[in-house]
Amino acid sequence: MRLLVATTNAGKVREIRELLADIPYELVGLDRLPPIAPPEETGRTFAENARAKALYYAAAAGELTVAEDSGLEIDALDGAPGVESARFGGTDTTYPQKFELIYQQLRERGAASSTARFVCALAVARNGRIEFEATGSVEGAIAPEPSGAGGFGYDPIFFYPPFGCTLAEVAAERKSAVSHRGNAFRQLRAYLNQR
Secondary structure, eight states, X not given: OEEEEOOOOHHHXXXXXXXXXXXXXXXXXXXXXXXXXXXXXXXXXXXXXXXHHHHHHHHHHTSOEEEEEEEEEEXXXXXXXXXXXXXXXXXXXXXHHHHHHHHHHHHHTTOSOOEEEEEEEEEEEETTEEEEEEEEEEEEEEOSSOOOSSSOTTGGXXXXXXXXXXXXXXOHHHHHHHSHHHHHHHHHHHHHHHO
């Protein structure tokens, strides 16, 4: 059986492949299919966007599909960037530019740092219905400055207290053991292995 992983983000695909390495499904990314125009992400929560993307791509591809929506919530910024994490500061903004925007907004609020969390919601869809959903999160804080060359996205500014460093400063396997995406996809792995 095949499972379509509905993302074009190479970092996410790599991480998801590692997390689901032992399931009895062939994992196929969107890059292996004819181009499918992405849906608009209009949900107000990660879970709403995950559901909408799973249903959309499952209908377009005719396959069992998993989609996820994830991002960074910063308490001192009222939960921003949240569901706008990938589009924060504009769709063409690099992550270093996004980091600077975050630090600027924190300074404007008089906050040297802030508690924060990564959140990942996933949904599995087929034949017009959601078959499974899961959510994972990891708590931490915004680092004083970006640090580390590993991971991707906001990892260089996400300080994880139990490790004493950012998630970009640890090996992928160590990060996956505690990450929001790792948490959600381990729930999916358990579900798929029991089907």
